[in-house]
Structure formats: C-alpha cells, structure tokens
Amino acid sequence: MSRVLVIGCGGVASVAIHKCCQVSDVFTDLCIASRTKEKCDRLAAALAPKTKTRITTAKVDADHTEEVIALIKEFKPDLVMNIALPYQDLTIMDACLACGVNYLDTANYEPENTDDPAWRAIYEKRCKEEGFSAYFDYSWQWAYREKFEKAGLTALLGCGFDPGVTQAYCAWARKHEFDTIDTIDILDCNGGDHGYAFATNFNPEINLREVSAPGSYWENGKWVEIPPMSIKREYDFDKVGHKDMYLLHHEEIESIAKNMPEVKRIRFFMTFGQSYLTHMKCLENVGMLSTTPVLFEGKEIVPIQFLKALLPDPASLGPRTKGKTNIGCIFTGKKDGKEKTYYIYNVCDHEACYKEVGSQAISYTTGVPAMCGALMLLTGKWNKPGVYTVEQFDPDPFLDALDQYGLPRSENRAPELVE
Numbered sequence: 272m273s274r275v276l277v278i279g280c281g282g283v284a285s286v287a288i289h290k291c292c293q294v295s296d297v298f299t300d301l302c303i304a305s306r307t308k309e310k311c312d313r314l315a316a317a318l319a320p321k322t323k324t325r326i327t328t329a330k331v332d333a334d335h336t337e338e339v340i341a342l343i344k345e346f347k348p349d350l351v352m353n354i355a356l357p358y359q360d361l362t363i364m365d366a367c368l369a370c371g372v373n374y375l376d377t378a379n380y381e382p383e384n385t386d387d388p389a390w391r392a393i394y395e396k397r398c399k400e401e402g403f404s405a406y407f408d409y410s411w412q413w414a415y416r417e418k419f420e421k422a423g424l425t426a427l428l429g430c431g432f433d434p435g436v437t438q439a440y441c442a443w444a445r446k447h448e449f450d451t452i453d454t455i456d457i458l459d460c461n462g463g464d465h466g467y468a469f470a471t472n473f474n475p476e477i478n479l480r481e482v483s484a485p486g487s488y489w490e491n492g493k494w495v496e497i498p499p500m501s502i503k504r505e506y507d508f509d510k511v512g513h514k515d516m517y518l519l520h521h522e523e524i525e526s527i528a529k530n531m532p533e534v535k536r537i538r539f540f541m542t543f544g545q546s547y548l549t550h551m552k553c554l555e556n557v558g559m560l561s562t563t564p565v566l567f568e569g570k571e572i573v574p575i576q577f578l579k580a581l582l583p584d585p586a587s588l589g590p591r592t593k594g595k596t597n598i599g600c601i602f603t604g605k606k607d608g609k610e611k612t613y614y615i616y617n618v619c620d621h622e623a624c625y626k627e628v629g630s631q632a633i634s635y636t637t638g639v640p641a642m643c644g645a646l647m648l649l650t651g652k653w654n655k656p657g658v659y660t661v662e663q664f665d666p667d668p669f670l671d672a673l674d675q676y677g678l679p680r681s682e683n684r685a686p687e688l689v690e
Contacts, residue, residue: 279354286638292322339366377431402494430644431637438662462511463594
C-alpha cells in the first residue's frame with residue numbers, strides 16, 4: 272500500500288497514471304498535480320470507475336519549490352513521480368529532500384533559460400571539461416547524491432525508455448549475455464505516421480533543442496563531438512523496415528560511460544524522415560529554434576516557445592498515429608572467449624497504445640517504464656540511498672515488469688551495425 276504524488280498531466284504522465292491504476296494493490300492512493308488542475312480532474316474522473324486506486328488532484332506550479340513542499344506535506348506521499356518538464360527537476364528534488372520523500376523522473380535536468388549568466392558559466396566550464404556541449408546532462412542532479420544519501424532517500428533519474436529501459440538493457444546484457452562488452456549502439460526508431468506535415472512526438476521545445484544540437488558519442492574514454500546530424504546510418508528495423516537514422520547526443524551515454532567504463536564505444540541513433548529534417552532546418556535558419564527572447568510588438572517572446580504554441584500538441588497525436596516504434600540496443604563483445612553480437616529491443620504499436628490508454632506509442636514507451644520504476648522503488652527492489660540511473664540496479668525485476676505491463680522485450684543475435 273503506497274501513496275504516490277504524480278507531478279504532470281501531459282501525454283507521458285497520463286500513460287504512467289493509467290498504468291499505476293492497473294496496479295492498485297501497490298498504488299493505493301494517487302494524487303495528480305499540475306499547473307492546470309482541470310486536466311487532472313478530467314483524467315481522474317475518467318479513471319475512477321475503472322480502478323480501485325483512490326485518486327485526488329491538486330494544482331501546483333513545480334517551478335516553485337515551496338508550492339511542491341506544501342503539496343507533499345498535505346498529501347504525504349511515499350514517492351514523488353516527476354513527469355513534468357525537465358526544467359523542474361531540481362526544484363522538485365529540493366522539495367523531496369525537504370520533506371523526506373523518494374524521487375523519480377523520466378528526463379534529466381535542462382535549464383529553461385540558457386542565457387542566464389550563472390548557468391552559462393557552469394555550462395561553458397563543463398563543455399571544456401567533459402567534451403560535449405548539450406544543454407542537458409546529469410551533472411546537475413548527480414550533485415545531489417550526497418544530500419540524498421545523508422537523508423536516506425532514493426532518487427531514480429531518467430526512468431523512461433531512452434533514457435531508462437535502454438540502460439536496463441545494458442545492465443541485462445552485462446549480467447546475462449557477455450563477459451566483456453566492447454560497443455553499445457542504442458537505436459530509436461519511430462515508424463509512426465501522424466499525417467501532419469510537421470509535428471513532434473513529445474514536448475516540441477525539448478525535442479527540437481535536442482535534435483538541432485551537436486551530436487556526440489563516447490569512444491576510448493573520451494567524448495567525440497560532431498556537427499548536428501552529420502553521421503547517418505540505415506537500419507532494417509523489425510516490424511518497421513528500413514529507416515535512415517542519425518547520431519545524436521543522449522544523456523544515457525553519459526551515465527553508461529561512467530557505470531560501465533569497460534565499454535569502448537557508446538553511440539545513440541534516432542530515425543528521422545526527410546520531411547522532418549527539412550522543416551527543422553528551415554525553422555532553425557529563420558531563428559525559430561532560438562531560446563533567446565526577442566521583442567515583438569512591445570513584448571518579449573522566446574521563439575521556440577512561440578513555435579511550440581503553433582505546433583500540434585503531442586498529446587493530440589494519439590488518434591491520428593499509425594505504425595510502430597522499435598527501440599533497443601545492439602552490443603558487441605565476448606562471451607566464454609568468443610566474439611558475440613546481441614540485440615535486445617521492444618516493438619510498440621501506436622494504435623494498440625491508443626486503444627489501451629488513449630496515447631500514441633512515444634508517450635506509452637516513456638510512461639510505462641516510469642510506472643515500472645516506481646514499482647521497483649515502492650516494493651523495495653531498487654531502494655538504496657543516493658542518486659542513481661537505471662543501469663545501476665538489478666535489471667531482472669524491472670524488465671519482467673515491462674514484459675507484464677506492455678513493453679515486452681525481443682532478443683536476437685542481429686548483425687552488427689554496418690559502418
């Protein structure tokens with residue numbers, strides 16, 4: 272019996288909440304909170320007749336730690352699931368520390384205002400020391416490790432699919448499939464079609480900043496940074512087919528490199544169609560991806576936030592999207608002295624997700640792992656004081672839960688990714 276506070280009520284949060292309500296013997300009491308309480312009320316009303324979980328709702332602005340603290344003190348949860356924006360990770364972590372509550376999120380911290388001088392100084396120092404220039408990284412949250420250890424609390428970072436499940440796949444491969452792992456290639460393929468000329472499958476601000484940034488990968492103990500979208504590969508994905516994919520920087524590379532230092536090379540690839548890339552390049556060229564405020568008719572606006580308002584809401588894509596996703600990891604290494612290649616992945620159907628929880632597969636593949644990660648914490652399988660990423664825990668019960676609750680794994684000895 273556990274009380275859980277979920278902060279966020281967008282597409283991913285909705286999936287996670289649906290899934291929590293399917294495990295009512297663990298998630299006995301749920302509070303859904305966001306800036307827009309009406310969204311929480313609608314979701315609670317829709318779920319109440321279908322679940323034994325007791326659901327309440329609340330309004331909270333997670334930009335303000337004191338508001339989160341007040342809500343935590345009122346609801347008294349055993350766990351806070353942060354499924355809001357990555358801009359709010361640190362304020363919610365501060366609130367959890369102040370109230371003595373465990374913490375979980377699905378994406379690492381990213382600042383909303385990248386022009387803030389204090390942040391820029393830290394960012395530029397990290398770029399020089401670490402060798403990559405992504406706005407998002409784990410350093411901000413890893414800095415909380417000692418605070419959570421001293422408080423006897425657990426913070427689980429990045430428990431979505433990638434990051435999240437991909438790291439569990441790495442831990443599984445190390446535990447069961449290899450004596451030594453030489454290379455890891457993480458492949459994220461969305462073969463879905465929503466019918467729009469241009470739309471993003473999750474928060475447009477986050478998505479477009481991530482994709483338009485320089486790519487980077489880990490090789491021989493250091494970062495290699497490349498121009499955006501400059502390394503392209505093609506892969507034949509199970510149940511999806513041949514797709515073009517591009518090397519991006521992604522946060523799980525950073526944590527896997529630290530926690531699996533024996534791996535010589537770690538890369539992340541994501542598929543994109545030509546139409547998406549053409550639209551994105553045009554928007555970038557005219558300044559619409561900028562985070563720097565501009566003056567328009569006497570008011571300051573942030574171009575990428577204005578663009579977000581113009582684009583379709585990712586939560587609205589569910590009924591329109593057809594096709595499948597395929598996300599997984601290809602490993603090379605040795606087992607019993609012999610060279611080995613191993614591929615573990617999940618295929619998820621957009622239409623099946625919408626039929627079950629009213630969401631497309633992108634939100635589903637993030638929301639289900641968030642619930643399964645919460646399940647690991649609440650049942651004591653992953654609890655230990657400190658700040659951790661998924662690959663630092665035993666992957667077996669987590670992957671078993673994913674198999675049970677909608678994201679079953681597939682495995683084969685796939686050919687190595689052709690260079």
